[in-house]
Amino acid sequence: MSLFKWLDRFISERGSAAIMEKRLALKDDEIAKLQSQIRDLQAAHDKEKIESDEVKFHSAIEFRRGKSTGGQWMPFCPKCKMPARVSNNFGVICSADCGWVSDLAPNELQRVVAQL
Ligand SMILES: [Zn+2]
Numbered sequence: 294m295s296l297f298k299w300l301d302r303f304i305s306e307r308g309s310a311a312i313m314e315k316r317l318a319l320k321d322d323e324i325a326k327l328q329s330q331i332r333d334l335q336a337a338h339d340k341e342k343i344e345s346d347e348v349k350f351h352s353a354i355e356f357r358r359g360k361s362t363g364g365q366w367m368p369f370c371p372k373c374k375m376p377a378r379v380s381n382n383f384g385v386i387c388s389a390d391c392g393w394v395s396d397l398a399p400n401e402l403q404r405v406v407a408q409l
Pocket of ligand 1 (some may be wrong): 370371372373374375387388389390391392394
C-alpha cells in the first residue's frame, strides 16, 4: 500500500470515528431526555392514581372511595353517578331523583360497605 493510500484511508477512518462519536453522544443525550420524560410521566401517573377514586359495584350499587369521598366507601347511583342516599320509604335511592332505586334494604348498606 502506497503511503498516500494509507494516509487517505487513515484520515477517512479517523473522520468516520469522530462522526460516530458525535452521533453516539447525541443518542446518549436523547436517551437521558427520554428517561427523564419517563420518570416525569410515572410520577404524574402515580399522583393521578392516588387522587382518582376507586370504584366497585356491589348489589347493583356503585361504590366509590377516594379523595372525593374522604377516603370512605360511599354509595353512588350507577345510572347518573350522583351520590345515593337512604330513604325511609324507598330504601337506597339516587340523591338526584333520576329514578334509580336499589333493591338493597337500607339496613344492609353497612354490611355491603364492610365487604368492599
Ligand atoms: Zn341517579
